[in-house]
Amino acid sequence: MLAQANINIEAIVDAVIKELQDQLFIMVEASGRHVHLSREDLNALFGHGYQLTPVKDLSQPGQFACEERVTITGPKNSIQNVVVLGPERSKSQVEVSLTDALVLGIKAPVRLSGDIKDTPGLKITNPKNGVSIEIKEGLIVAKRHVHMTPEDAKRFHVSNGSSVKVKVFGERPMILEDVDVRVDKNFSTAMHIDYDEANACGYTKDTKGMIIVDE
Amino acid sequence: MLAQANINIEAIVDAVIKELQDQLFIMVEASGRHVHLSREDLNALFGHGYQLTPVKDLSQPGQFACEERVTITGPKNSIQNVVVLGPERSKSQVEVSLTDALVLGIKAPVRLSGDIKDTPGLKITNPKNGVSIEIKEGLIVAKRHVHMTPEDAKRFHVSNGSSVKVKVFGERPMILEDVDVRVDKNFSTAMHIDYDEANACGYTKDTKGMIIVDE
Numbered sequence: 218m219l220a221q222a223n224i225n226i227e228a229i230v231d232a233v234i235k236e237l238q239d240q241l242f243i244m245v246e247a248s249g250r251h252v253h254l255s256r257e258d259l260n261a262l263f264g265h266g267y268q269l270t271p272v273k274d275l276s277q278p279g280q281f282a283c284e285e286r287v288t289i290t291g292p293k294n295s296i297q298n299v300v301v302l303g304p305e306r307s308k309s310q311v312e313v314s315l316t317d318a319l320v321l322g323i324k325a326p327v328r329l330s331g332d333i334k335d336t337p338g339l340k341i342t343n344p345k346n347g348v349s350i351e352i353k354e355g356l357i358v359a360k361r362h363v364h365m366t367p368e369d370a371k372r373f374h375v376s377n378g379s380s381v382k383v384k385v386f387g388e389r390p391m392i393l394e395d396v397d398v399r400v401d402k403n404f405s406t407a408m409h410i411d412y413d414e415a416n417a418c419g420y421t422k423d424t425k426g427m428i429i430v431d432e
Numbered sequence: 433m434l435a436q437a438n439i440n441i442e443a444i445v446d447a448v449i450k451e452l453q454d455q456l457f458i459m460v461e462a463s464g465r466h467v468h469l470s471r472e473d474l475n476a477l478f479g480h481g482y483q484l485t486p487v488k489d490l491s492q493p494g495q496f497a498c499e500e501r502v503t504i505t506g507p508k509n510s511i512q513n514v515v516v517l518g519p520e521r522s523k524s525q526v527e528v529s530l531t532d533a534l535v536l537g538i539k540a541p542v543r544l545s546g547d548i549k550d551t552p553g554l555k556i557t558n559p560k561n562g563v564s565i566e567i568k569e570g571l572i573v574a575k576r577h578v579h580m581t582p583e584d585a586k587r588f589h590v591s592n593g594s595s596v597k598v599k600v601f602g603e604r605p606m607i608l609e610d611v612d613v614r615v616d617k618n619f620s621t622a623m624h625i626d627y628d629e630a631n632a633c634g635y636t637k638d639t640k641g642m643i644i645v646d647e
Contacts, residue, residue, distance in 0.1 A: 315631035316531055327603060327634060361604070382607075388542060389576070389629075392597075392607035414604075416530035417632035419542060 242425040247415035293322025364404040388419025457640040462630035505555040508537025579619040603634025
């Protein structure tokens with residue numbers, strides 16, 4: 218009878234812990250350098266009407282990593298093998314870390330994805346056919362952000378455009394401040410950081426974040 | 433009369449602000465990859481009795497950057513032009529970022545400087561004479577830490593071995609947790625972070641930190 222009771226209590230504790238984890242923590246994902254391409258730039262680099270080849274779905278519904286890789290080039294160096302993410306966007310955008318920007322030799326601003334006005338351009342090359350294009354703007358260091366479902370936004374008492382702190386439980390624990398929240402019914406809840414931030418917090422795939430809402 | 437009073441008030445406000453800044457904030461320094469060498473390893477790489485050539489004093493009294501550069505090599509890649517810091521140490525130690533460790537292809541642990549037991553070794557080469565040595569241990573990712581004078585330790589209510597949080601005021605503000613405090617009368621008060629952490633917080637030379645002591 219007692220053994221039976223113990224088993225039940227353990228099962229309940231496990232269920233409560235899992236529920237608390239789901240309620241308190243969000244998934245943290247580290248985004249590597251990548252490129253989004255417009256239809257026009259896809260045509261130029263890969264040929265008219267070329268269709269990207271999805272190889273892996275990303276956490277955000279509808280977003281995917283492609284088989285296609287490009288080389289990006291700044292005044293100092295090139296970085297090869299940069300993954301193209303789909304689907305196509307209205308404007309091409311290249312997202313790198315500050316470490317990468319230093320390698321390229323370009324001063325890239327920290328911006329939210331999509332906010333590319335007056336950002337630097339750079340050269341993008343398709344290594345398979347040797348074709349290069351110069352984009353006039355679009356190089357950014359992605360500002361850390363949280364994608365969130367409307368349900369989770371309600372639960373965390375935040376809304377689209379909120380700024381929060383996120384405590385990240387890695388080997389090198391830290392609290393990231395000034396984290397933008399983007400709420401959309403098509404999102405899946407996840408925090409996106411870049412590889413500088415990932416390395417700074419000792420990121421692994423199991424790293425979780427806890428949202429701290431400013432009073 | 434009023435103008436005179438204004439000038440005095442401004443001067444006082446400036447002095448108060450400067451004093452507050454000095455009292456509340458500490459200097460943050462980003463440490464690039466570097467190598468400390470033992471006498472034995474210096475002898476092997478540069479020749480018996482070789483004396484390092486100081487080119488720049490560092491913030492910590494007695495520590496200096498040298499003219500000498502070495503190449504460090506892991507199973508995946510080499511990194512060239514790594515600065516040697518002086519003076520000699522009892523054991524050689526190589527400090528890199530997690531980004532560098534990935535380039536080298538070695539899993540390097542996050543450790544405080546000097547704590548190198550059971551850390552990985554690697555190859556160090558003097559590119560001028562082609563001589564290489566293999567160190568058996570000594571590769572670390574430096575754990576962030578604050579060097580502090582005994583006077584500042586008293587002021588911040590911390591002691592040698594304390595762990596504090598430090599709020600870093602960069603373009604990408606964050607609070608670094610689990611920061612070790614090392615107090616010594618030969619230290620100058622400064623926080624040391626690596627380049628992953630520097631990039632993650634949008635570090636510039638003017639970046640300051642504010643110590644937050646846990647209750």
